Amino acid sequence: MSHWSLPSKLGFVVLLAAIAIFAVFPFYYAIVSSTKAPSELFDVTYLPGFDFTNYAAVFREQPFARNIFNSVFVAVVVVVLSLGLGVTAAFALGRVHFRGRGALLLTVLSVSMFPQVAVLSGMFELIRALGVYNSLTGLILANLILTLPFTVWVLTTFMRELPKELEEAAYVDGATPLIVVRKVFLPIMGPALATTGLLAFIAAWNEFLFALTFTLSNEMRTVPVAIALITGASQYELPWGNIMAASVIVTVPLIVLVLIFQRKIVSGLTAGAVKG
Amino acid sequence: MAEAANLHAAAPERARTGGEGSELSRAKVRSALLFLAPMVVVLFLVAGWPLIRTIWFSFTDASLSDIGNYGFVGVDNFYNSEWGGLLSDANWWTAVWNTLYFTFVSVSLETVLGMIVALALNVKFPGRGWVRAAILIPWAIPTIVSAKMWGWMLHDQFGMLNDLGMTLGLLAEPVAWTASPDTAMLAVIIVDVWKTTPFMALLILAGLQMLPSDCYEAARVDGVHPVRVFFKVTLPLVYPAVMVAVIFRALDSLRIFDLIYVLTSNSQDTMTMSVYARQQLVDFQDVGYGSAASTMLFLIIAALTLATITIGKVKLGGDPR
Structure with missing residues (x-):
C-alpha cells in the first residue's frame, strides 16, 4: 500500500x-x-x-459449574474418540489403494452435510434403546456425527500430501502397518491433530440441538443449553446480566484458544473446505 | 495406479487383488480395511442407522412419549385426503420459504462482505494480524452466545441498538427487532452475517493468497484501474474458491436451527424447516409427522448437493495419490 x-x-x-x-x-x-x-x-x-454480582449469580442460581464440566467432558471425549478413529481411518484412506476408497470418502463427506434434525428421531430412539437418555454418554455418541466426518476428511487430506517414501523404508524393515502409523505418522501429525482436535472441540462445545433434545435435567445440560434456558421470574424478565456473564465466561477460553492457534485454524478450515 | 474415484461399494474380496498384487500390498489392504472398520461402524451407528430410522418413522404414526409403539400409515404424513399432510400444510411451506429466503439473502451478503474483508486483509499493512484476529472472534463465539448477545443488543426496551438509533435520529421510536414480523427475519440475517462472514472471508482470503502475483504486476504497470483488475483478473481466478465457500455456507444455512430457536424462538415469521421439524417432533411429540418434515429437509439438501456436484463440477472426494 x-x-x-x-x-x-x-x-x-x-x-x-x-x-x-x-x-x-x-x-x-x-x-x-x-x-x-x-x-x-x-x-x-x-x-x-x-x-461482579452477575457472575456470582450465574453460579448461584443454576448448576453452572456442573454445566461447564459437562461441556468440557463431552467435548474432550468426543475429540479423543474422533481423533483415534480418524487417524487410523485416514491412514487407510490416504495411504493405501483399495477399491471403493473414493466412494467411502464421498460417503464420509456427505455425512457432514446431513442436517442434524434429519437424524433426530432415529437418534432419539437409539439413545433411548441404549439407555443413555439424559446422560453425557448419549451426548458424546450424538456429537460424533458432527466431528467424525470432518476429522477423517481433514486428516486424510493431510496424510495423502506426505511424501510416498515416508513409510517405505519402514515397510522394507519389516514393520506392520500398525507400527507404521504409530512410529512414522503419529510423530509428524502433531500439528494436524492439534488443528482438527481444536475444530472438533469447538464443534462439540457449541453443539445445541442434540444437547437440548437428549437431556432433561439442569445437571445434565451443557453450557449452550444452560445459557439458552436461563429464565427469570417471568418470561418477560430475562436476567440479561446473568446471561451476559455466562456468555462471557464460556466465550473467553474459546477466544483465547482461537487467537493462540489462529494460523492453524485458518489452515484447518481451508483444508476442510477449499481442498475438498 | 491412479484409479478414478469409483462409486462402487467397498468390496473386500476384490480389494485384495487391487494394488500391485505383492504380499506387502495385500497385507496393507487387509490392515487398511481393518483400520477403517471402527470408523465405518461408528459412523453407521451415529449417522446411517438414525437416518434410516427417521425415514422409516416418517411412514408411521409414532409419538415421542412411546416411541416403540407405532403403526404403519404409508404416505399419510406427507399427503392424505383426510387432513392434508405435510405437503398441504401452509406452515410447512412458510418454513420452506423462510429457509430459502434466509439462505439466499444471508449467503449473498456474506459473500459480498466476505470478499471485501478478504481483499482488505490481502493488502500488506501494519497490524494485519490484529485485524485478522479480530474477525476470528465472531467465528469463535458459540452460536447460542451470539444469539443471546445480539438478543440483548436488539432488545426492544433496553437494547443499545434502539438507544443508538434514537440518539443519532435514525429511529423515530424503539423497534421490537426480534418480535415484529417486519424485522424478525432481518434480525436473524444480521446476526448470521455477523457470525459467518469471517468464515467466508478466511476461505476467500486463502484463495486470494494462492493467486500468482505477476498478473497484478502486469496490470499495475499498464495502469489498469484497480476495479477493472478486480473484475477482469481477481474475480475469475478466485471464483472456484468462492464457489466452494458459497456451497458450504448455503448447505449450512439450509439447516439453520440454533440461532433462530434462541433469537426468535418458535415465531412463525422466522421458522425454518429445521425449527418446524423439531417443533413437531419434540414440542408436539409427533415423531411420525416430524420425521416426515426431517426427511423432506434431508431430501432437499441431498438434491441440492447432488445438483451442485454435477452442475458445478466441484471435485469432491477426488482420488488420493
Whole structure:
C-alpha cells in the first residue's frame, strides 16, 4: 500500500476500523453489560463497570459449574474418540489403494452435510434403546456425527500430501502397518491433530440441538443449553446480566484458544473446505 | 495406479487383488480395511442407522412419549385426503420459504462482505494480524452466545441498538427487532452475517493468497484501474474458491436451527424447516409427522448437493495419490 494516495490510505483505514469494530463490538458490549450492577443494567453505557454480582449469580442460581464440566467432558471425549478413529481411518484412506476408497470418502463427506434434525428421531430412539437418555454418554455418541466426518476428511487430506517414501523404508524393515502409523505418522501429525482436535472441540462445545433434545435435567445440560434456558421470574424478565456473564465466561477460553492457534485454524478450515 | 474415484461399494474380496498384487500390498489392504472398520461402524451407528430410522418413522404414526409403539400409515404424513399432510400444510411451506429466503439473502451478503474483508486483509499493512484476529472472534463465539448477545443488543426496551438509533435520529421510536414480523427475519440475517462472514472471508482470503502475483504486476504497470483488475483478473481466478465457500455456507444455512430457536424462538415469521421439524417432533411429540418434515429437509439438501456436484463440477472426494 506504499504507492497509494493519501485519500485511499485514509479510506482503507476507515474500512479496516469498521471491520474490526463490527467484529468485536458485540462481545465488548456483552462484557460491558455483564460487569454492571443489576440496577444499572437498563441504562445504555459503553464502559465496563467493576461489579461482579452477575457472575456470582450465574453460579448461584443454576448448576453452572456442573454445566461447564459437562461441556468440557463431552467435548474432550468426543475429540479423543474422533481423533483415534480418524487417524487410523485416514491412514487407510490416504495411504493405501483399495477399491471403493473414493466412494467411502464421498460417503464420509456427505455425512457432514446431513442436517442434524434429519437424524433426530432415529437418534432419539437409539439413545433411548441404549439407555443413555439424559446422560453425557448419549451426548458424546450424538456429537460424533458432527466431528467424525470432518476429522477423517481433514486428516486424510493431510496424510495423502506426505511424501510416498515416508513409510517405505519402514515397510522394507519389516514393520506392520500398525507400527507404521504409530512410529512414522503419529510423530509428524502433531500439528494436524492439534488443528482438527481444536475444530472438533469447538464443534462439540457449541453443539445445541442434540444437547437440548437428549437431556432433561439442569445437571445434565451443557453450557449452550444452560445459557439458552436461563429464565427469570417471568418470561418477560430475562436476567440479561446473568446471561451476559455466562456468555462471557464460556466465550473467553474459546477466544483465547482461537487467537493462540489462529494460523492453524485458518489452515484447518481451508483444508476442510477449499481442498475438498 | 491412479484409479478414478469409483462409486462402487467397498468390496473386500476384490480389494485384495487391487494394488500391485505383492504380499506387502495385500497385507496393507487387509490392515487398511481393518483400520477403517471402527470408523465405518461408528459412523453407521451415529449417522446411517438414525437416518434410516427417521425415514422409516416418517411412514408411521409414532409419538415421542412411546416411541416403540407405532403403526404403519404409508404416505399419510406427507399427503392424505383426510387432513392434508405435510405437503398441504401452509406452515410447512412458510418454513420452506423462510429457509430459502434466509439462505439466499444471508449467503449473498456474506459473500459480498466476505470478499471485501478478504481483499482488505490481502493488502500488506501494519497490524494485519490484529485485524485478522479480530474477525476470528465472531467465528469463535458459540452460536447460542451470539444469539443471546445480539438478543440483548436488539432488545426492544433496553437494547443499545434502539438507544443508538434514537440518539443519532435514525429511529423515530424503539423497534421490537426480534418480535415484529417486519424485522424478525432481518434480525436473524444480521446476526448470521455477523457470525459467518469471517468464515467466508478466511476461505476467500486463502484463495486470494494462492493467486500468482505477476498478473497484478502486469496490470499495475499498464495502469489498469484497480476495479477493472478486480473484475477482469481477481474475480475469475478466485471464483472456484468462492464457489466452494458459497456451497458450504448455503448447505449450512439450509439447516439453520440454533440461532433462530434462541433469537426468535418458535415465531412463525422466522421458522425454518429445521425449527418446524423439531417443533413437531419434540414440542408436539409427533415423531411420525416430524420425521416426515426431517426427511423432506434431508431430501432437499441431498438434491441440492447432488445438483451442485454435477452442475458445478466441484471435485469432491477426488482420488488420493
